[in-house]
Amino acid sequence: MAITIAVAGNPNSGKTTLFNALTGMNQYVGNWPGVTVEKKEGQLKGYPDVRLVDLPGIYSLSANSLEEEIARDYLLTSNPDVIINIVDGTNLERNLYLTNQLAELDIPIVLAINMMDEVQKSGRKIDSKALGAQFGIPVVEISALRETQIDKLAKVAMDSAQQKQTAQILTSFSCGTEKALSDIEKIALDDRVKSKKRWYAINLFVRNDLVKNDLNLTDDQSAQIEDVIQKCELEYEDESYSIVASERYDFIELVLNNVYETKKVGELSSSDKIDRIVTNRWLALPIFALVMFLVYYISINTIGTMMTDWTNDVLFGEIILPSAGALLEQWNVAAWLQGLLVDGILAGVGAVLGFLPQMIVLFLLLAIMEFSGYMARVAFIMDRLFRRFGLSGNSFIPMLIGSGCSVPAIMASRTIESEKDRRMTVITTSFIPCGAKLPVIAMIAGAFFGERAWVAFASYFLGIAAVVVSGIILKKMPMFQGEPAPFVMELPAYRLPALKSVFTTTWDRASSFIKKAGSIILLATIAIWFLTYFGWMDGRFQMLASDQIDQSILAVLGNAVAWIFAPLGWGEWRPVVAAITGLIAKETVVSSFGIFYGFAEVAESGHEIWTNLRAAFTPLSSVSFLIFVLLSAPCFAAIGAIKREMNSAKWTWFAVAYMNLLGYVSALIVYQLGMVFQGNPFTVGTAAAIAVVVIFLWLIFRPAPKPAADSKLEQAKARV
């Protein structure tokens, strides 16, 4: 029989591990419609008819956050056959708050107490039978990590679904509250809803306006209900949501009394002992710096580079490309087809695969940090800094990862709770110079500034400045405004990350990148190949040799738009086209210049072409060019990642447009004002640059405008 099982639980309760254990590799990762939140679905191992839906980790169903809204909407409208509610056995008290609420939904529910291996080790006992009896639901003790009792859990869930067995006992509130609830039921619900009556009553009691609207109450009913609520509030000298929350926890305390030995307040766990060092006032930042250095070092400098170099130089350079070339020659394949296959498709594939090793390693390390619990500590440490710019500590990790590669950085912003913050982070993360931008920096630094290291430092500083400034500017714009997301965050216990979960998560992210971004990169590379090697020569449209590229379509196009970049100091087709090829991969900028100056291959920093560059640029215009490359739209892979996270074409275009705009005006300001400082006369360009600076300053320093008259819903949410 076809069954849908919804998996719900707190963040850090081991839900991901459980989901992976239940579905094996039969998973599909996407997004919930219209939002940036990840959705996972899968098929229960061994039961092709049984579907599992992983709901976002939530602490409550009161819809304070996007995740909670999504979970709640799903449970109310999609009617799964059964809910598996996973709770952390080492942390029952708070976990049961959600259980409490889920039980009221009139959907069969099974409680899975996870981390039993840790519970047993700690010597604490849980009387699961008694616990289940108190709620009237079946309970299964599991360890998702060790895959203990997972099969039993699945069977119990399926049984509950088939028998449509819902929770027998719901939270008992106090007399006054229960009276208020039954009054509300009489006023509005008895003739309106068949199931979930209690859930609706409670939500009306706490003044949940979304529920109110869904029910289409008459004004009279609303007024009566408000009366009931206020009477109760008067009696308890407290506000309705607070009454309900307190009484839920009171109920939980009662339930746990005989079932579980709760911890004494302030008790020092082993995680707390670790944190004495890790979030220590003096040691925290140095330790963090060390961790990030290691992450960066391992993924970029050692394993990452090793594998990337091997892939590019050996796998492609020595094996695939020459063999392919030889094979095609042997078969007398037409020149254009050879070009398409070798310089287009294979080169494109190579570009994608070139990214992969570094990214996989970064994904892996990221997953380890997430699952071990260290991520939360980073947000905790960094929050104060980010709050200034309207973000939270959670935005820091993506920025840091971005210094290696933007693609995993953009994907890492998934952990940010607030959708607005998530969007802002996705848009600004690419400003931090990634590994691929280093060759460009080295090229400019080498050609014009004697390879001084300060150029690299300045580039990172520029990236950080761009992030900060963007944060300030964007936060004041209507689409990013709103109440800052509350930073009330759990610091989960440190755990040894489950290798299986780490690998599954890494694989998920890597394969989704390959599928989405990979196709874009491939197409783009082919397109650029075509535009580069075809053009009109001697009146004929034909394929060109490497030294004839200035006749190519790309050169023609480049010349056509080059004037746009004249105010930036480099209005010639070569830099323009080189910058455009940066869309494939930023390091392609260097190799493109190589090709344009007649070198089939150049070293990473392009030192062969430094002389050519010195003839084509001045130090000032080279800086302007560098700034543009650093800040403008990232490579297609990153754009693909942005599209995937934003889950919206409109937002992706906005991100790309914003980055290009920022890159353009920054380069403009630097070049124009630089020219004047060097003693050149004041021109229209200078005036334009100054105007831009003024606008910039205004955008940064203006007072945050009041949010536009929100919908009634927003106001209602804010009221309570």
Added chain:
Amino acid sequence: MKTLRDVKIGEIVRVVKIHGQGGVRRRIMDMGITKNVDVYVRKVAPLGDPIEINIRGYELSLRKEDANIIEVI
């Protein structure tokens, strides 16, 4: 009125009432900070904010400005 923000590191206090309005307040209550619960203030983050408290057996981090709406004794 003494709030959680005024509590020194290492102190244990009891929650009296959650003031304020809006999403933060609800979130704070959902996380277990309700009337009569005991709270232990464990530490402050290296940069001075947020604070880390121990409540109902787990660790929670809270910004000082949000801790300010929690009345304690």
